[in-house]
Structure formats: C-alpha cells, structure tokens
Amino acid sequence: MPDLLRNLLIRAGENKPLAKQVTSRRLTRSLALRFVAGETLDDGLAVTRRQAAKGKTVTLDFLGESVTSQDDARAAAKVIVEAVGRIGEEGLPAGVSVKPTQLGLKLSEELCTELCCDVAEATARIGEHLTLDMEGRDVTEATVALVERLQQAGHAHVGCAVQSYLRRTRADVERLSRAGASLRLCKGAYAEPERVAYQSRTQVNASYAECADYLLAHGNYPRIATHDDRLIDHVKVVANRFGLSRDDFEFQMLHGVRASLQDALVADGYRLRVYVPFGHQWYPYFMRRLAERPANVLFFLRSLRDT
Ligand SMILES: Cc1cc2nc3c(=O)[nH]c(=O)nc-3n(C[C@H](O)[C@H](O)[C@H](O)COP(=O)(O)OP(=O)(O)OC[C@H]3O[C@@H](n4cnc5c(N)ncnc54)[C@H](O)[C@@H]3O)c2cc1C
Structure with a gap:
C-alpha cells in the first residue's frame, strides 16, 4: 500500500471525532468484528474457546x-x-x-x-x-x-x-x-x-x-x-x-x-x-488492521458509503 494512504489511516486511527463516527455505525462495528472478538470479556473468552478447540x-x-x-x-x-x-x-x-x-x-x-x-x-x-x-x-x-x-x-x-x-x-x-x-x-x-x-x-x-x-x-x-x-x-x-x-x-x-x-x-x-x-475501544486497532492491506480499505469505504 502506498505509504501515504497507510500513514493517513494510522493517523485517522488517532482521531477522536472520527472514532465516534465510525464506532457508532452498525456496519463498521460488524466489519471490526472480523478482527475483534467483541466488546466484552465474555466475547473474548468465547473466541478463545473456539481457537483452543482448533x-x-x-x-x-x-x-x-x-x-x-x-x-x-x-x-x-x-x-x-x-x-x-x-x-x-x-x-x-x-x-x-x-x-x-x-x-x-x-x-x-x-x-x-x-x-x-x-x-x-x-x-x-x-x-x-x-x-x-x-x-x-x-x-x-x-x-x-x-x-x-x-x-x-x-x-x-x-x-x-x-x-x-x-x-x-x-x-x-x-x-x-x-x-x-x-x-x-x-x-x-x-x-x-x-x-x-x-x-x-x-x-x-x-x-x-x-x-x-x-x-x-x-x-x-x-x-x-x-x-x-x-x-x-x-x-x-x-x-x-x-x-x-x-x-x-x-x-x-x-x-x-x-x-x-x-x-x-x-x-x-x-x-x-x-x-x-476484545473491548469497546477497538477503533485505533481496527484502523491499523485496515492500513495493513488495501483490500481491507476498499471493503471499509464501501461500507461507509452504504450506511
Ligand atoms: C500476534 C501479533 C501481534 C502483534 N503485535 C504488535 C505490536 O505489539 N506492535 C506493533 O506495532 N505491531 C504488532 N503487530 C502487527 C504487525 O506489526 C504488522 O503490522 C502486521 O502483523 C502485518 O505484518 P505481517 O508481518 O503480517 O506482514 P505483511 O507483509 O503486512 O502481510 C503479509 C500478508 O499477510 C496478510 N495480512 C497482513 N495483515 C493483514 C490484515 N490486517 N488484513 C488482512 N490480511 C493481512 C496479507 O495477505 C499480507 O500479504 C502484531 C502482529 C501479530 C501477528
């Protein structure tokens, strides 16, 4: 990914107003679930059990x-x-x-x-x-x-x-x-x-x-x-x-x-x-994951457009 876009996404991950926008949308929340177990410790433990079974x-x-x-x-x-x-x-x-x-x-x-x-x-x-x-x-x-x-x-x-x-x-x-x-x-x-x-x-x-x-x-x-x-x-x-x-x-x-x-x-x-x-503060973590792969970004932008 071009460095500019990567850096932009990582910096956007540190932006509080944007965090509020993104975390309040249902669709982006469900996208984040690809990388995050959920917002509670129980969510984290449920994924842990599933991984352990594998x-x-x-x-x-x-x-x-x-x-x-x-x-x-x-x-x-x-x-x-x-x-x-x-x-x-x-x-x-x-x-x-x-x-x-x-x-x-x-x-x-x-x-x-x-x-x-x-x-x-x-x-x-x-x-x-x-x-x-x-x-x-x-x-x-x-x-x-x-x-x-x-x-x-x-x-x-x-x-x-x-x-x-x-x-x-x-x-x-x-x-x-x-x-x-x-x-x-x-x-x-x-x-x-x-x-x-x-x-x-x-x-x-x-x-x-x-x-x-x-x-x-x-x-x-x-x-x-x-x-x-x-x-x-x-x-x-x-x-x-x-x-x-x-x-x-x-x-x-x-x-x-x-x-x-x-x-x-x-x-x-x-x-x-x-x-x-796991946890509700998933926004900066999610943005760093987007920054790692162009395909993730397209997926994310499409979801913002559709909400
Ligand atoms: C267990 C773990 C702990 C980490 N802890 C830290 C930490 O403490 N501090 C820190 O700065 N970084 C941490 N990272 C993130 C790390 O620094 C990299 O940013 C990230 O792992 C991508 O680098 P890569 O080695 O997978 O290589 P890359 O060259 O980035 O990726 C190789 C391939 O993996 C796939 N891939 C990689 N990332 C993604 C993604 N987000 N979505 C979809 N596919 C992807 C793609 O197919 C890509 O071609 C951690 C990573 C892992 C795996």
Whole structure:
C-alpha cells in the first residue's frame, strides 16, 4: 500500500471525532468484528474457546491505549487481571497482552510498573506468559526499560513485542534477550519517520529475518508474529538448520487474518498463537488492521458509503 494512504489511516486511527463516527455505525462495528472478538470479556473468552478447540493457543488483549488518567489505568489493569482469572478458572490455553500506555506509561512510570507487576503476578499464578505490546516510537525506550525492570524484579515470564521496522530493534533484541525476556517479533504497525524506521518493505523484511535468526540462535522461546509466507518459510528453514524442535518457538497471528494458514501450520505440528482483542475501544486497532492491506480499505469505504 502506498505509504501515504497507510500513514493517513494510522493517523485517522488517532482521531477522536472520527472514532465516534465510525464506532457508532452498525456496519463498521460488524466489519471490526472480523478482527475483534467483541466488546466484552465474555466475547473474548468465547473466541478463545473456539481457537483452543482448533489446537491453537491465544493471547487475549483488552483493547485500549494512551489513557489520560490514573483511574483509567487502574480500571484497565483490573479488567486484565479479571481476564487472567477467568482464563485460569477455565484452564484455557491463553495468556494476555497489555499496552503499556493503557497502564499509564505516559502518565507515570511508577504507576505503570506497579500495574504491570499486578498483571504479571496474576499471569504467573496461572503459569502463563505476559507480553507487553510495542507501541509508537515515543514509548519504545520506556517499554524496553520497563521489561528490564520487570525482569529484574523477578518476573521472568514477562517480555514484549519488538518491531523490525525500527532501526534500533536489532540492538534491542540482543539487549532484551540477554535480560532473559521472551520476545514477540513483528514488523510494526505505526507510522514512523525515516529517521527511526526503515521505510521500504525489503529493508523491513531483511531486518525481520536478521532479528528472527538472532532469536532462533540465542533468544528465549521466540514468538514469530507474522502472516508473511516468505518469513514463515525462512523461520522454518533456519529453525531446522539450528536443530530446534517445533516446541522451541511459536508462530503468532492476528484473529481474523489468514485463518487457513493458521490451521495449516497447526496441522503441520507447529505451535500457533492467535492474538484475540476484545473491548469497546477497538477503533485505533481496527484502523491499523485496515492500513495493513488495501483490500481491507476498499471493503471499509464501501461500507461507509452504504450506511
Ligand atoms: C500476534 C501479533 C501481534 C502483534 N503485535 C504488535 C505490536 O505489539 N506492535 C506493533 O506495532 N505491531 C504488532 N503487530 C502487527 C504487525 O506489526 C504488522 O503490522 C502486521 O502483523 C502485518 O505484518 P505481517 O508481518 O503480517 O506482514 P505483511 O507483509 O503486512 O502481510 C503479509 C500478508 O499477510 C496478510 N495480512 C497482513 N495483515 C493483514 C490484515 N490486517 N488484513 C488482512 N490480511 C493481512 C496479507 O495477505 C499480507 O500479504 C502484531 C502482529 C501479530 C501477528
């Protein structure tokens, strides 16, 4: 997709009046359901059960980002801890993901660390991993440092996503792996300038392959998050060359994207985790998914015209 359109969609995802417009339309809400389990925790758990029945594990994600009050951060943490509790009660094969800015990273590092510790303790109780999503470049360093702090505080099961489009990521992969964190490698879903991020597909993919190679050789249970056939094949070949078993790493994909590829990997004996978001704040997440694929945008525009 031309960068201009991609960036426009991502920026539109940050526009509050537009969010109100889009989220109030029935048709766009039903379109969003392709990528989002629904607005409630029960919706998220229902999709989790369905994915589990197909031999997949899940990362459940309560949607929300960049909260503007400490109360909102605490309320989000409460829902996430409740989600972990429900996962544990049902014995579902699922962990959770959180956005650090949803837990107040932009308001207070201290508060965010405290709330991440609450979620980390809950996930430890059910023996599940906790991944911090990686957001925009304004919080990259703060997120990496947060993972280091959590590791130092004894939360060995906490890691984060890393984005291959960022020039700094190859170094972060080494830094965080040394700290003991298990990482989710993705390409990156935000609009970042050339100063900090590779702009061409070729460079982003080359960086992805390089980071994946490092993780497969030296990382801690790499989490390979992509729907890109070529990179998936690359990882299979390299893992095989390094003598890794199919249980030494996992592929991760998004709910609603390339479901038949997900099923094929499971049938082939690979571990596959699906990222399942739920919650009413689905608008920025939905816009980032639209930005990833031109066909999604056409579908979306047609629905706006028809409402
Ligand atoms: C489990 C998981 C967690 C993620 N966490 C983060 C995170 O924390 N931070 C972050 O910045 N990004 C995150 N992302 C998003 C990621 O950075 C990419 O934007 C997204 O995955 C698309 O990149 P790709 O690797 O699939 O490759 P692409 O080259 O974009 O896509 C490869 C193929 O996959 C299909 N595809 C990809 N996206 C879509 C879509 N939206 N709709 C329909 N088809 C699609 C298309 O067939 C496309 O040709 C995550 C992605 C996954 C899978």
